[in-house]
Structure formats: C-alpha cells, structure tokens
Amino acid sequence: MSTQLFKAAYDGAAAAIGVAESLLSKAIEENGGNATIEYPGTAYKLPVITALGSESVKTLNDIVPVINRVRSENLKEDLTLKGALSNGEVTLYAAEIIEALGYLNGKSPVTPPGAGFIPDTVLRALGVQLVDNTIPGVAVVLGKAKDSKSAAKLINELKSKGIVILLVDDIIDQLIEEGVNLGLESFTVPLGKFTQVIHAVNFALRGGLAFGGIAPGNKAAHLEYQQKRVMAFVIALGPLDEIRISAAFGAALLGFPTITDLPLEEGIPDWVISETDYEKIVPLALETRGIKLRITNIDVPIMVGPAFEGETIRKGDTYVEFGGGRTTAFELVKMVGPDEIEDGKITVHGPEIDEIEEGSKLPLGIKIKIYGRKMHQDFESVLERRVHYFINYGEGLWHVAQRDLCWLRISKDAKAKGFKIRHFGELLIAKFKSEYPALVDRVEVELYTDEKLVNEQIKEARGIYVKRDERLKGLTDESVEELYSCTLCQSFAPNHVCVVAPERVGLCGAVSWLDAKASYEITPTGPNRPIKKEGAIDEVKGIWKSVNDFVYNNSNHMLEEVSLYTLMENPMTSCGCFEAIIAMMPEVNGVMITSREHGGITPCGMSFSTLAGTVGGGTQSPGFMGIGRRYILSRKFLKADGGMARIVWMPKELKDYLREEFIKRSIEEGLGEDFINKIADESIGTSAEEIVPFLEEKGHPAMKMTPLF
Secondary structure, three states: EEEEHHHHHHHHHHHHHHHHHHHHHHHHHHHHHOOOOOOOOOOOHHHHHHHHHHOOOEEEEHHHHHHHHHHOOOOOOOOOHHHHHHHHHHHHHHHHHHHOOOHHHOOOOOOOOOOOOOOOOHHOHHHHHOOOOOOOOEEEEEEEEOHHHHHHHHHHEEEEEEEOOEEEEOOOHHHHOOOOOOOHOOOOOEEHHHHHHHHHHHHHHHHHEEEEEEEOHHHHHHHHHHHHOOOOOEEEEEOOOOOHHHHHHOOOOOOOOOEEEEOOOOOOOOOOOEEOOHHHHHHHHHHHHHOOOOOOOOOOOOEEOOOHHHOOOOOHHHEEEOOOOOOOEEEEEEEHHHHOOOOOOOEEEEHHHHHHOOEEEEEEEEEEEEEEEOOOHHHHHHHHHHHHHHOEEEOOEEEEEOOHHEEEEEEEEHHHOOOOOOOHHHHHHHHHHOOOOOOOOOOEEEEOOOOHHEEEEEEEEHHHHHHHHHHHOOOOOOOEEEEEEEOHHHOOOOOEEEEEOOOOOOOOOOHHHHHHHHHHHOOOOOOOOEEEOOOOOOOOOOEEEEHHHHHHHHHHOOOOOOOOOOOOEEEEEOOOOOEEEEEEEEEOOOOEEOOOOOEEEEOOEHHHHHHHHHHOOOOOOOOOOEEEEHHHHHHOEEEEEEEHHHEEEHHHHHHHHHHHHHHHHHHHOOOOOOOHHHHOOEEEEEEOOHHHHHHHHHHHHHHHHHHHH
C-alpha cells in the first residue's frame, strides 16, 4: 500500500503541474506575459513560491521558470517517502499557480460560501489566539463524510476544542445541510473546492513570513518553522484521487499529518493514517500532531470553546436579552475575604429563563466574588474583562461591552438545549478556576434578574468602578518601579520581545501592564516577567540599561537597544498581530497610522498588509512600528517625537473608534477639541500630494514642528 501511495503521489504531481502549465500558457496567450499575478490582500505575492522558492514572481512570465525548475528538480518517479514528499511539493506549487491564475484581472474564482484566499489581515487578527494556545491548532478537512450528520458531529467536536477549521469540497455542502454555522467568526471557514485547499497551505506558510521573520526562499527554515510552530493537520474524508494523495504528501512536507477514513491496509506511519471510526478521528489527529488541550469539564448543556466567540445572535434568534440600553445590567468582579465566600455557590435572585416568555428583556446583575491568596484588588478589573470572553465562548450566548454597559443574549437554540441563567455561573466559575488557578482559589456567583435588586446592586458596582478609575489614573510609567515583558508571541516570532508599561499597552492590544502583572503572579516563569527600571540612559526617549539587557538576552541576542517613547530610534519590535501601524511621513513632518480594519492604500504608498510585511517578524524598523490601537491615547504616545500632534492621517474607522477619548486627550495636550478634524483620512486623500493642501489649510501643527529627523 505504501508503494501504491508513493506512485499516486508521483502521478498526481505530474498531472497537477501539467494542468498548471496548460492554464498558464492559456493565460499568457489571453493576457500577455507581463500581466500582473498576485493574490488580493497579501504582502507575500504567491506565498508558496515566496516562502519555498527563490524566484520573485510578479508577472505571468515569471512563473514559467518556476514551473521548469519544479518539474526538473522535484518531480521524481521515486517510490519512497522522500520521493513522495518531493512530489507533494510539486503539487503545492501547481495548486498555488492554478488558484492564483483565477485572480487575474481582479477576478475571484470562488463563489459563496467559499472564502478562497485568506488575506493577511485575518492571519494577524488570529495571531494572539494562535500564540497563547486559545486556538490550539488548525484542521484542514476535505472531501465528503459518509453522511451529513457524521460531518456535522465531526466538525462540532473540532469546534468544541477551539480548533480553527478550514473546509474544502463536498463537506461544505453537508454542513450547510445540517445548519452548521460557517464563517471566520465561528473558526469554521469554507475555502472552496479541490485545488482551493492550497489556501490552507499558503495561510500556514505566511506564519513564517509574517511572524517568524524568515526570509523568502529560505526553504529549510520555513519547513522547520511549519513543523515546529504551526500545529496543523489534515482530515481527508471519502475517496482520494491521485492529486489529493499527492497534496497529502505536500502537507507532510510541512509537518502536517493526514488522517483518512479510507480503510488502508498499510498507511505511512505518522503521515498518512487510516481511521474508519469517526469517533476516533479527532483524538487521533490531535495525538498525531502533538496538540495538547486544556480540558475543563463545564456543567452546561451547550458546547463551550473559542470557536463560538464570534457567533452573532440576531434579534429573531434571541430567547431573552439583558442590558444594552434595553434594561439595566452590570457585571462586577469583587475580591473578598475567605469568610465572605462559599466556593462554587450560584444564586439566581429573580426569575429564571423557564419562567419568562420568548422575546423577553430582563435586567441582569452578575456579581462574581473571588478569594485567592495571591489575589490583589488591582486584578479585579483584569478578571472582570474576561467575563466578556468566557460568556462568548458558550454556544448560543452573546456578550458585548462591559461594566454597566454590558449587553447579553441567550439564543432560542441554547434555551432549547436546556441552558438557564444559572449556567452563566457554572461557565464563569469553571473558566476562572481553569484559566487562573494560581490566582483564584474560590469563586461564588450571584445573578440578579429582579429589577429592584439589580437597581440596588448596581450602586455598589458603580462605586467600585469610580474607585478603580481613580486608582488607575495614578498608574503612570513614572509611578512604577518595573515594567513587564511579554514574550507570548515568541512561539511564532522567536526574536520579538514586547515591553509593556502602564502607559503602553502591548501591540496586540490585549495585554496591559496590569494584565502582565497578574499573569506574572499566576505563572512566574511564563511570558510576562518584571523588568526593573534601572540604569536610565535617556528617559525622554525611554531607554534603560535594564530593559536593554532583558531584551538582548531574550531576543536570541538580536536586539541591543529599545526605545519606548520614540519611533525614530530603535523602536520596539513587532511580531505580526499588531492592531495598527505607525509610519513616518517626512513630506509633512508627521506620522500616519493605519489599522487592520482599513484595507485600502495609505499616504505612504502601501496598504496595511504591505506595511505589516515590513514591520513584523521581530525586526526593528526606525520610522515604522506596530502598536495596539489604544496606545494612541497614551500620554507617552511618541513622547520624544512630539506626541499625538504628529498624527496627520488615520482611517476614518480608526478616528471614529477613538473619537471621544481622542478629543479629551487632544484638549489635555493643548491641541484643542478640533484637532481630530485637522487629521486627514481616506475621504481627503490617500497620497501625500492629496493631503498636504488639507493639512496646510487646517493649520496642522506638525507642519511647524521641529523636523522628525
């Protein structure tokens, strides 16, 4: 059987490269050899060729020598595992070329629900969840299951474990038939049919390019990165033709095993494995790829996992909702003493879900008491922010905002499965104890749905919110003796080190100074460690010897100095999951900022995706830097460079997102409440030439400031 698989790998590769060559010839004939070929939304052109090859492909003519090289060097009638892996690589190239040709002239070869090529922004948006193990792995599921119910059960099992699922072929139709929620928000992405499986491969390879800082064409380093850092596997269902078998060996080349439901007499140990029992496929796939899960048994009648975090529950699908301006609602985490708490106790004060009618709106108070020997009052707000994520992990649950602005929904489907309001407590207790075992010893949850009681309890909550805010206002970089590192992203970007300060959130936007402090209390040997501020070299630019020493020793000796308060001299590095990017604009003596949400071109001549390709991977790029969006509001934002007065362009979406707080900061900086209207956006222009007249007309302060360099 091994020999038959190896022979199929060769035959499939020969067929695939033949089809690619034929389609390329036709495309050149119709469009000319100088026609540009690229995927939309990426800085990495054709990622398979960019990562594994040495050629720079921009036009159709550029692909011709690629096909010739691959055919002569890799296509081999060698009936061994080594030969099959080489032939698998041929199939990866062929599929990339075939699919990329479909995007010529701005076309898209995919029809909904297929997603086709996954843009860089999605990869970067998932970055934090991939590196912190919230997403423990990626499953590529292709083919057709034995029946639609088995397909749905298999996919739901993967979803419950937090696995990102990329779907190809007829299983997509089977899942639609069963009503399984598909889309990026549910971590279950239909790519399309047949060779569109390559979009799973080029998604994975961009990890090394975007996060790993691996140079294009460094094939050995890219393969090692995939094998060690990208926890992916393939589940192939139903009959496998020769091209699909060859593609499976392409996946094996990257370190991704294939589990098939076909009864094979002899597979390829560790790489092509047969398992006909659908109950055993997922556990076997996880075991083979070495994916370890954090198991938490939660006594609720719905599935729980990060795959449900992006689930949207529309009004028509809602059984009951709370807060959001419709009713009064709040959530509060409160540290208590050992005598003020009964561990595991859940109390519902007011009507339960089975006592109300469908479509009801109820008030809601969520009070979570926590006792822990290492618990600190400053950690209350850190844990309270997790309520949003933990509730959203529940299938059929929806949560937005926080504090007394929270808004929650329970779907009709969740109610039908037996979910009750008290189950919010079960979910929160289980998650707090499993996620923060070193910090949380006991948890008690009180849930209020009685309007009178909610109105009484919210007074205490609001009083605590005010005290916290006052305490946090005094938390400045100068008021603390230590900063914190964050090396979480080193699982993807080995040379990157984040330095988190009270006035500088991590570039992913997810790790504040208090978050890092709490993380250190939980796991002293984890990714967040204190860095004493010692040996000031330049406090204006934010340079300390102790910080430099830490960064040098923890970046594989790649970085010798980091400046916290300037963009222009040894700025902090970026991994790749930043929320926004700052880029200098010498033409107007200022800086522009673009965000992941803005897909268009920017005044520096590049889109977010292209800029991100130059900034990420743990490299220092003076004049360019990845940041968390809320850092823009910091009093330490580019302090050595002139602060927020340097901002000359931002996308409209980002301006609207920050507007209220941005205006407050502008007033504090003496720039006036109208400063935000002096900043250009895409409605003014997307080139320096277009925005200069606007900046001059508005009298933007950057035009008169000292030169950036």
